[in-house]
Structure formats: structure tokens, C-alpha cells
Amino acid sequence: MTLPVEVSHLQLRYGSFTALEDISFKLKGGKIYGLLGRNGSGKTSLLSILASYREQSGGNVAIDGEAPFENARIMEQVCFVQESGHMPETLYVRDVLKLAASCWQNWDADYADRLIRQYELPLKKRVASLSRGMKSALGVTLGLASRAPVTIFDEAYLGMDAPSRYTFYEELLNDYMEAPRTFILSTHLIEEVGSLFEEVLILDKGRLLMHEETEALRARGASITGPSDSVDRFVSGLTVLGQQKLGKTKSATVFGELTEQKRKAALAEGLELGPVSLQDLFVHLTKKRGDEL
Known part of the structure; x- marks a missing residue:
């Protein structure tokens, strides 16, 4: 019932x-x-x-x-x-x-x-x-x-x-x-x-x-990792939930479904696309100003 x-x-x-x-x-x-x-x-x-x-x-x-x-x-x-x-x-x-x-x-x-x-x-x-x-x-x-x-x-x-x-x-x-x-x-x-x-x-x-x-929620999140300049160009215009940088490498978490065209563009730039866990999405979406990643 x-x-x-x-x-x-x-x-x-x-x-x-x-x-x-x-x-x-x-x-x-x-x-x-x-x-x-x-x-x-x-x-x-x-x-x-x-x-x-x-x-x-x-x-x-x-x-x-x-x-x-x-x-x-x-x-x-x-x-x-x-x-x-x-x-x-x-x-x-x-x-x-x-x-x-x-x-x-x-x-x-x-x-x-x-x-x-x-x-x-x-x-x-x-x-x-x-x-x-x-x-x-x-x-x-x-x-x-x-x-x-x-x-x-x-x-x-x-x-x-x-x-x-x-x-x-x-x-x-x-x-x-x-x-x-x-x-x-x-x-x-x-x-x-x-x-x-x-x-x-x-x-x-x-x-x-x-x-x-x-x-559907998980599909709307993605992590993009690669050279800092390439990551910045790729995420321009996207909703960026968080970013981390180590040397010349940068990782950005974005929220919003990526089109097939966008995914192909990422591969062409040498960027790595990865999933975002439900917990990571939750943390980013409810993050307060001043919180650490």
C-alpha cells in the first residue's frame, strides 16, 4: 500500500x-x-x-x-x-x-x-x-x-x-x-x-x-580537469559550483547538463570530464559564503 x-x-x-x-x-x-x-x-x-x-x-x-x-x-x-x-x-x-x-x-x-x-x-x-x-x-x-x-x-x-x-x-x-x-x-x-x-x-x-x-540530479553535475586556461575557457558561461587549483592544473565543478557538443569540445581541449557524487553536489549547492571546499 x-x-x-x-x-x-x-x-x-x-x-x-x-x-x-x-x-x-x-x-x-x-x-x-x-x-x-x-x-x-x-x-x-x-x-x-x-x-x-x-x-x-x-x-x-x-x-x-x-x-x-x-x-x-x-x-x-x-x-x-x-x-x-x-x-x-x-x-x-x-x-x-x-x-x-x-x-x-x-x-x-x-x-x-x-x-x-x-x-x-x-x-x-x-x-x-x-x-x-x-x-x-x-x-x-x-x-x-x-x-x-x-x-x-x-x-x-x-x-x-x-x-x-x-x-x-x-x-x-x-x-x-x-x-x-x-x-x-x-x-x-x-x-x-x-x-x-x-x-x-x-x-x-x-x-x-x-x-x-x-x-537526473547527478547527470547535471560534472567535474572538468586540465590546464587552467583551458578549464577557464570551457566553463565560461556555465554555472561553476567550485574550483580547485594545483600548480598549472585546475579542476572545476559545474552544475548544468553538458551537451554532446560540449563534451566533444572538452575532449578536443584535452580536458578530463568526471562525475560528481551526490554528496559533492549537495555540499556545493548548499555551500555558505566563506566555507572551505
């Missing part, structure tokens, strides 16, 4: 501070979406509204055509897992799982049991006594086993070590292939998880900078 998500002219204010401003996008559902942004860009604020944790100050949000805030039907179709947990610290792990089973109608107890064994979660311990990594593993278990049509992970796996994170990525992809639903992942670990994203949304200072298919 997949549910569409539509956001129109969304605004969120905390007193005089504007956290989100005029954000609009549509998610058809049944895909893995990446939500990227620097610290303070508004990612958690946006996800909290989608999960009905808070109400927007202006604009509209619809999940399956209905506003999610204080909407019981929609709330049980959305699972929101944060790195901070939001799990009652005094509860035992086994009780957290029972609570989760009562919250999400698609809860898969067998899948939850398998994940518990995989992550070696101690059922008889209180949440408060768990390590940060174990709390993250518990959150991941809740999100995956919820089988919620809209499942949101907001840096939920940061506390896990690298092997556990990669196990989570593999589990998420396998579960998505077996039971398609909408996943939204907010992350700073772009190089690790970026290959999962089918579409990417980038927030910057509370505004939506772009929403594109991942491969």
Missing part, C-alpha cells in the same frame, strides 16, 4: 523565527526519498509536520488526500522514527514493541522478532539502560516492522556502528522490494545511503532548494 504526499506553500514559524517558508512538492509514493539539508535547514520540522507531530503555520499538507494533523486514520499509516528516539525511557523493550503493535495496523510481529534477534536487542531491559546504538537499533526495528505506508527515518541510525548501519540499508532495500511503500530518509551520511534514493529533496535555510530524480 502506498500513499501520495502533497505539500503546498508550507510555512512553519516559531514566534518571530521562520523554520519553513513556502515549501511545495509532491511525492507520488512507493519510492525511497532522500531529504537532505545542512543543520538547521528545517528537515526535522518538515518531517514532524508530515508525521502530525506539529501543525504548520500556513499552507497545506495532505497524505492520501487528507490533512494528517490530529487525523487518526492517517496517523496510523505514518511511522516517524527519530535519532532521539521519542520512546518512553521507563518502558522495557518488550513493552515498546507491544505499544508499537497497537499503533500501526500493518505491524509485522514476525519481522520484528527477526530484527530483534539480528540486532540482539535485550527484551528485558528498560529503554533508559540501552546504549545509543541499541536505541537506534530499536528505532530501526520499529520503523521497518511497522510496515507503515509512509515510513520516515530522521537520522534514526546515527547511533549504530558501520556494520549495523549497512545491515539496516540492506534490510530497508529488501523490505521495500518485498512490500513497496514510501520511505523518507533524512541523513547526513549521503555517501553511505545515497544509492538508495530514487528522488532527492534538498532544503536550505527553510526553503526547498530542489526536488529531482537522483540520477
Whole structure:
């Protein structure tokens, strides 16, 4: 089961501070979406509204055509897992799982049991006594086993070590292939998880900078390396995101799809064209004045 998500002219204010401003996008559902942004860009604020944790100050949000805030039907179709947990610290792990089973109608107890064994979660311990990594593993278990049509992970796996994170990525992809639903992942670990994203949304200072298919976004970036003069001539008129120089050699990162004619011209100049990673594109596109490359 997949549910569409539509956001129109969304605004969120905390007193005089504007956290989100005029954000609009549509998610058809049944895909893995990446939500990227620097610290303070508004990612958690946006996800909290989608999960009905808070109400927007202006604009509209619809999940399956209905506003999610204080909407019981929609709330049980959305699972929101944060790195901070939001799990009652005094509860035992086994009780957290029972609570989760009562919250999400698609809860898969067998899948939850398998994940518990995989992550070696101690059922008889209180949440408060768990390590940060174990709390993250518990959150991941809740999100995956919820089988919620809209499942949101907001840096939920940061506390896990690298092997556990990669196990989570593999589990998420396998579960998505077996039971398609909408996943939204907010992350700073772009190089690790970026290959999962089918579409990417980038927030910057509370505004939506772009929403594109991942491969289309990657295709719009290129690195050009060669003699400084040749690189300068080639990038003239292009959107240059960043430049680096070492001796007589220069490398420039450009944003904008290169035509076949442009690519042939680069080869004729003896220039080397290379791809730009999703993380590098994100860094360049959200770079603040004065930041170092």
C-alpha cells in the first residue's frame, strides 16, 4: 500500500523565527526519498509536520488526500522514527514493541522478532539502560516492522556502528522490494545511503532548494580537469559550483547538463570530464559564503 504526499506553500514559524517558508512538492509514493539539508535547514520540522507531530503555520499538507494533523486514520499509516528516539525511557523493550503493535495496523510481529534477534536487542531491559546504538537499533526495528505506508527515518541510525548501519540499508532495500511503500530518509551520511534514493529533496535555510530524480540530479553535475586556461575557457558561461587549483592544473565543478557538443569540445581541449557524487553536489549547492571546499 502506498500513499501520495502533497505539500503546498508550507510555512512553519516559531514566534518571530521562520523554520519553513513556502515549501511545495509532491511525492507520488512507493519510492525511497532522500531529504537532505545542512543543520538547521528545517528537515526535522518538515518531517514532524508530515508525521502530525506539529501543525504548520500556513499552507497545506495532505497524505492520501487528507490533512494528517490530529487525523487518526492517517496517523496510523505514518511511522516517524527519530535519532532521539521519542520512546518512553521507563518502558522495557518488550513493552515498546507491544505499544508499537497497537499503533500501526500493518505491524509485522514476525519481522520484528527477526530484527530483534539480528540486532540482539535485550527484551528485558528498560529503554533508559540501552546504549545509543541499541536505541537506534530499536528505532530501526520499529520503523521497518511497522510496515507503515509512509515510513520516515530522521537520522534514526546515527547511533549504530558501520556494520549495523549497512545491515539496516540492506534490510530497508529488501523490505521495500518485498512490500513497496514510501520511505523518507533524512541523513547526513549521503555517501553511505545515497544509492538508495530514487528522488532527492534538498532544503536550505527553510526553503526547498530542489526536488529531482537522483540520477537526473547527478547527470547535471560534472567535474572538468586540465590546464587552467583551458578549464577557464570551457566553463565560461556555465554555472561553476567550485574550483580547485594545483600548480598549472585546475579542476572545476559545474552544475548544468553538458551537451554532446560540449563534451566533444572538452575532449578536443584535452580536458578530463568526471562525475560528481551526490554528496559533492549537495555540499556545493548548499555551500555558505566563506566555507572551505
